[in-house]
Amino acid sequence: xxxxxxxxxxxxxxxxxxxxxxxxxxxxxxxxxxxxxxxxxxxxxxxxxxxxxxxxxxxxxxxxxxxxxxxxxxxxxxxxxxxxxxxxxxxxxxxxxxxxxxxxxxxxxxxxxxxxxxxxxxxxxxxxxxxxxxxxxxxxxxxxxxxxxxxxxxxxxxxxxxxxxxxxxxxxxxxxxxxxxxxxxxxxxxxxxxxxxxxxxxxxxxxxxxxxxxxxxxxxxxxxxxxxxxxxxxxxxxxxxxxxxxxxxxxxxxxxxxxxxxxxxxxxxxxxxxxxxxxxxxxxxxxxxxxxxxxxxxxxxxxxxxxxxxxxxxxxxxxxxxxxxxxxxxxxxxxxxxxxxxxxxxxxxxxxxxxxxxxxxxxxxxxxxxxxxxxxxxxxxxxxxxxxxxxxxxxxxxxxxxxxxxxxxxxxxxxxxxxxxxxxxxxxxxxxxxxxxxxxxxxxxxxxxxxxxxxxxxxxxxxxxxxxxxxxxxxxxxxxxxxxxxxxxxxxxxxxxxxxxxxxxxxxxxxxxxxxxxxxxxxxxxxxxxxxxxxxxxxxxxxxxxxxxxxxxxxxxxxxxxxxxxxxxxxxxxxxxxxxxxxxxxxxxxxxxxxxxxxxxxxxxxxxxxxxxxxxxxxxxxxxxxxxxxxxxxxxxxxxxxxxxxxxxxxxxxxxxxxxxxxxxxxxxxxxxxxxxxxxxxxxxxxxxxxxxxxxxxxxxxxxxxxxxxxxxxxxxxxxxxxxxxxxxxxxxxxxxxxxxxxxxxxxxxxxxxxxxxxxxxxxxxxxxxxxxxxxxxxxxxxxxxxxxxxxxxxxxxxxxxxxxxxxxxxxx
Numbered sequence: 022x023x024x025x026x027x028x029x030x031x032x033x034x035x036x037x038x039x040x041x042x043x044x045x046x047x048x049x050x051x052x053x054x055x056x057x058x059x060x061x062x063x064x065x066x067x068x069x070x071x072x073x074x075x076x077x078x079x080x081x082x083x084x085x086x087x088x089x090x091x092x093x094x095x096x097x098x099x100x101x102x103x104x105x106x107x108x109x110x111x112x113x114x115x116x117x118x119x120x121x122x123x124x125x126x127x128x129x130x131x132x133x134x135x136x137x138x139x140x141x142x143x144x145x146x147x148x149x150x151x152x153x154x155x156x157x158x159x160x161x162x163x164x165x166x167x168x169x170x171x172x173x174x175x176x177x178x179x180x181x182x183x184x185x186x187x188x189x190x191x192x193x194x195x196x197x198x199x200x201x202x203x204x205x206x207x208x209x210x211x212x213x214x215x216x217x218x219x220x221x222x223x224x225x226x227x228x229x230x231x232x233x234x235x236x237x238x239x240x241x242x243x244x245x246x247x248x249x250x251x252x253x254x255x256x257x258x259x260x261x262x263x264x265x266x267x268x269x270x271x272x273x274x275x276x277x278x279x280x281x282x283x284x285x286x287x288x289x290x291x292x293x294x295x296x297x298x299x300x301x302x303x304x305x306x307x308x309x310x311x312x313x314x315x316x317x318x319x320x321x322x323x324x325x326x327x328x329x330x331x332x333x334x335x336x337x338x339x340x341x342x343x344x345x346x347x348x349x350x351x352x353x354x355x356x357x358x359x360x361x362x363x364x365x366x367x368x369x370x371x372x373x374x375x376x377x378x379x380x381x382x383x384x385x386x387x388x389x390x391x392x393x394x395x396x397x398x399x400x401x402x403x404x405x406x407x408x409x410x411x412x413x414x415x416x417x418x419x420x421x422x423x424x425x426x427x428x429x430x431x432x433x434x435x436x437x438x439x440x441x442x443x444x445x446x447x448x449x450x451x452x453x454x455x456x457x458x459x460x461x462x463x464x465x466x467x468x469x470x471x472x473x474x475x476x477x478x479x480x481x482x483x484x485x486x487x488x489x490x491x492x493x494x495x496x497x498x499x500x501x502x503x504x505x506x507x508x509x510x511x512x513x514x515x516x517x518x519x520x521x522x523x524x525x526x527x528x529x530x531x532x533x534x535x536x537x538x539x540x541x542x543x544x545x546x547x548x549x550x551x552x553x554x555x556x557x558x559x560x561x562x563x564x565x566x567x568x569x570x571x572x573x574x575x576x577x578x579x580x581x582x583x584x585x586x587x588x589x590x591x592x593x594x595x596x597x598x599x600x601x602x603x604x605x606x607x608x609x610x611x612x613x614x615x616x617x618x619x620x621x622x623x624x625x626x627x628x629x630x631x632x633x634x635x636x637x638x639x640x641x642x643x644x645x646x647x648x649x650x651x652x653x654x655x656x657x658x659x660x661x662x663x664x665x666x667x668x669x670x671x672x673x674x675x676x677x678x679x680x681x682x683x684x685x686x687x688x689x690x691x692x693x694x695x696x697x698x699x700x701x702x703x704x705x706x707x708x709x710x711x712x713x714x715x716x717x718x719x720x721x722x723x724x725x726x727x728x729x730x731x732x733x734x735x736x737x738x739x740x741x742x743x744x745x746x747x748x749x750x751x752x753x754x755x756x757x758x759x760x761x762x763x764x765x766x767x768x769x770x771x772x773x774x775x776x777x778x779x780x781x782x783x784x785x786x787x788x789x790x791x792x793x794x795x796x797x798x799x800x801x802x803x804x805x806x807x808x809x810x811x812x813x814x815x816x817x818x819x820x821x822x823x824x825x826x827x828x829x830x831x832x833x834x
Contacts, residue, residue: 046075046089046125049102053113054451055084056201057158059187060110061135062229067105068133069224071098076126078136079200083155087126088133107188109338111156135230138200152466152482152516153199158192160282160426160445162340162370166227171372172379177216182264182373183241183418187231189338190371193449193490194283194424195233198514203232207421214239241420243373246404248413263416264373268380270414276300278390278412282371283426283445284399285390287412288314290383294354297386301356303411306393308681310358312342312365312428314387316378321366324351324384326697330433339446340370341429346697357386362692365430370445377416389427396493396503399425424510425503426490434784435791439804441782443477443812448490449511450806452479454558454820465826468512468520469818470532472548472811474683476500478508479815481823482517488807488816495531505535521826523818525551527577544822548576549587550596551817552777556809557591558820560775560802566592567802568599568769570762573778573810574614574664574684583607585662586728588765590772594825600726600765601661608650608657613665617686618678619647620669626651628731629738639678663758663780666730673737674750687783693751696785715757720764728761752785759789775802777817779810 051060056079064077064086073090088098103112167186170178178184185191195206203209213221217236220228228234235241245263267277274296277288287304289296291313301307315321318336326346327335335343347353347364358364367387369375378385389397390408398408399422404415430442443450465483470476476492489511493500512520522543524536536543546554553569571587578584579598586602606623607613613620618639626634626648634648641647650656664687671677671686675693680686717732733754740750766774781787781804794801807813 045092045095046087046120047095047099047117048120048125049086049088049099049115049117050082050084051086051112051115052083052154054109054111054156054158055106056155056199057192057232058109058161059107059231060084062187062224062231063105063107064102065133065135065224065229067101068098073098074130074133076130076134076136079138079155079202081151081153081155081200087120089120089125089130138202152484152518153514154484155199156451156485157196157199157449157487157514158201159339159447159449160192160194161189161338162368162446163372163375164189164338167372168375171376178236180376181237181240182243182371182376183235183420184372185231185233185235186227187229188227190231190233191282191420192233194422194426194445195420196514197423201232206232207423208233208235210421211235211240241418243416243418246409246415246417248409264376264380267377267414267416271381271385274299275413276303276411277377278404278408278415278417279373279377280415280417280422281374282422283424283428284397284422285403285408285415286428287388287390288377288385290381291357291386292352292354292383294356297354297356300386300388304388304391304393306388308359308685309393310361310363310365311386311388312367312430313353313357314367314369314374314378314385316375316382317368320384321368324348324353325364325366327366328433328436330436330438334431334433334438335366335368337446339429340368341431341440341446342367344430344432344441353384360692361688362695367428370428373416373418387428394494394497395499397425397427424490424507427493429491432782432784434782434787435803437803437805439782440806440808441810441812442475442491443488443808444491447806448477449487452486452488452558452807452816452819453561454481454486454563454823465823466517466520467523467819467822468508468517469523469815469822470508470525470536471815471818472525472532473527473530475808475810475812476504476532477808477812477815478511479819480511480515480517480520481819482515485515486819486823487515488813491812501531501535504531521822523815523822525577525814525818526579544818544825546818546821547579547596548814549573549578549584549589549778550591551814551821552576552809553589553591553596553775554817554820555807555813556775556777556802556804556817558816559805559807560773560800562773562775562800562802563593563820563824566590566772568766568772568774569596570766570774570776570781571778572663572776572780574662574780575660576662578661583658583660583662585660585664585778586666587661588725588769590769594821598725599769600728602663602666603721603727603729603731604659604661605665605730606651606654606657607660607665608647610658614668615680616641616678617668617672617680618644620665621672622647623651623657624666624669624730624734625673625738628734633738637673638676639672641678663778667780670734670737670754673734673741674747674754684779687780690751690754691783691785693747694755694785695748696752696788714753715755715760716753718757718761718764720761720768726765726768728765733757755783755785755789759786759793762790763793770799773800773802776804777809777813781809 061077071094075088077086167184170176198205220226289300331345342365427444429444467481469479474494479488522536522540524533526545549571552571569589576584588600590597622634667687671690677686716736721727
């Protein structure tokens with residue numbers, strides 16, 4: 022046996038055929054995103070069409086193919102292989118070895134088949150093999166073919182709500198271990214019936230080698246639970262048509278708990294304001310927008326203004342919640358969006374959702390199945406353990422969920438899909454981080470823990486690096502327990518052993534304390550450096566020197582102050598703080614975040630003096646006492662946070678004195694702009710720009726330079742006295758901030774620029790920047806697949822740690 026040639030390093034490269042024109046057999050290996058999406062069936066169909074023999078199977082590296090036959094057909098097989106794969110497949114490398122007929126397992130076959138994975142999990146084998154290299158498949162929404170089946174009363178899967186095929190259905194959420202095979206998922210407890218077995222083994226069937234299939238005879242079943250007056254009311258199971266019963270309950274204003282792909286959701290009629298308010302009360306979520314699920318794209322268009330990019334995201338196999346503009350005067354209850362101009366839209370992610378939507382025939386609020394601030398419920402006993410206190414009825418199924426996962430949230434900004442919450446359909450996300458420079462993969466086992474809010478972990482096992490799904494804020498005991506559990510399970514799945522732990526520098530974060538308890542040799546990475554490093558990974562700039570703009574709410578600075586408006590020159594694992602927002606004082610810790618009037622008073626005090634601050638029209642009786650405290654410079658903490666600047670400006674322009682959830686003030690300030698982004702007619706955009714020349718945010722040429730917000734605050738106060746509209750002032754604030762960023766970036770014109778931090782989830786700000794930079798030849802890296810907020814923080818931590826390790830290795834050499 023000898024290696025003929027490495028054929029493809031990426032899916033975009035053309036196939037270079039081997040020089041030997043008389044070969045009779047090959048071993049082909051495809052690496053990348055190639056499991057759980059129908060790659061093996063596609064390869065088997067191609068090989069059988071060409072009358073070749075052999076087999077294809079999943080392995081730890083990806084997909085392995087042994088194929089034998091006449092030379093001409095083998096050449097054609099190699100030539101057509103990539104094009105025959107499902108559209109979702111991502112082939113990162115494609116190699117083949119020429120085999121002699123004697124050495125080829127495929128030559129002894131009489132047909133070409135899908136073979137079972139061969140996996141030695143013995144302790145002896147584990148000690149010497151490399152860690153898992155193939156990508157773990159993500160969960161996928163039910164495809165249109167399967168939806169057609171359950172709506173066809175002549176199909177044997179008619180009205181079977183858990184139907185799947187080789188192209189769709191649960192993947193990550195049911196996987197126990199890799200490679201991806203039925204026996205290694207939670208579907209192992211549902212043996213296939215004869216009819217399903219026939220489909221599974223038929224090469225012409227859509228369910229050929231589909232690992233998660235089932236039917237009413239052999240698959241998981243859907244059933245209903247409801248409360249009644251009995252002493253054991255939580256366990257009451259309703260014997261009826263569960264979907265029709267649930268739809269009737271929704272029409273009656275009831276709350277439904279539904280077991281989805283990755284955990285329970287809570288549903289109510291989105292047009293029934295009383296039902297939505299009751300859900301908020303039960304869920305303990307008095308504010309914050311709720312997502313709306315509808316039956317089809319056509320229905321979504323009646324509630325939201327959708328661009329082509331937003332429609333593409335909404336109908337993608339990932340099936341995320343898409344945040345977009347709400348249509349005015351639609352029938353959605355006011356309490357769904359809580360007064361914001363945007364709305365989160367989603368389509369059915371499973372056949373169960375689709376059947377319920379069809380039976381109900383209307384939009385449904387769809388939110389995670391938990392009390393606000395707690396992790397999503399996912400275990401089968403969740404109804405008895407608390408969901409019955411929130412919901413009236415539970416639409417349940419008995420397919421075990423191995424890995425809980427929430428719904429992803431995305432937003433189209435500057436015609437680019439930006440992931441705000443990485444979860445179902447997108448996670449785990451493969452990361453392109455520099456590979457090890459030495460042949461010691463065991464040294465490249467890293468675990469990056471992220472931050473405190475919007476927690477997500479990233480890991481590297483020497484063979485691959487990934488960002489795991491959104492876990493939530495680490496504020497409650499239950500959140501911290503779920504974090505610990507999911508860290509362990511994700512490391513087990515990817516075979517990460519004795520990793521170097523990487524965390525944030527903030528000493529009060531739970532993740533930092535967790536790291537201290539686990540490993541005294543941990544690595545800490547400055548918060549905003551991690552944001553920029555994550556953006557560098559997003560844009561494959563890790564080997565370059567970049568100028569990063571890191572704007573967010575809170576991050577522990579290297580000088581012990583609170584950062585959040587930073588300009589960093591980053592090169593590898595080092596950074597230099599070259600500029601920042603002018604610092605101001607926060608008094609009251611978390612109270613300053615929850616009470617934006619405090620930030621507004623501090624800003625006005627600094628910009629215009631104590632008397633102006635005392636005259637602010639806030640209702641709080643503490644205002645004058647608070648201003649007296651501001652007169653004492655030693656009190657409070659210093660911050661350069663743009664997130665807090667948003668809070669203070671929102672309090673001044675909109676009169677917001679209290680925030681009920683993270684970023685509420687900033688979201689309302691953005692919403693007040695009534696911005697329609699790239700969809701606005703050019704003439705209207707020009708008129709908008711003329712009305713909204715930005716408030717001044719001048720650059721002060723110190724080192725580090727500063728953006729001075731004081732003229733901006735004075736401009737806002739003057740406009741308030743003139744009676745300017747809220748929309749005009751909100752636009753002028755965003756325009757001024759965009760102009761200030763652009764001016765600051767121009768001071769270092771020779772470096773590529775990347776944007777990181779939660780502030781860049783703001784569509785108005787990013788699209789104003791994009792307009793400013795429309796004709797620049799300079800590289801500008803906008804947010805994308807890696808969440809720009811703290812949900813992507815672990816990526817930057819991981820990249821920094823790996824780069825730092827690589828530098829040490831080079832020095833050792």
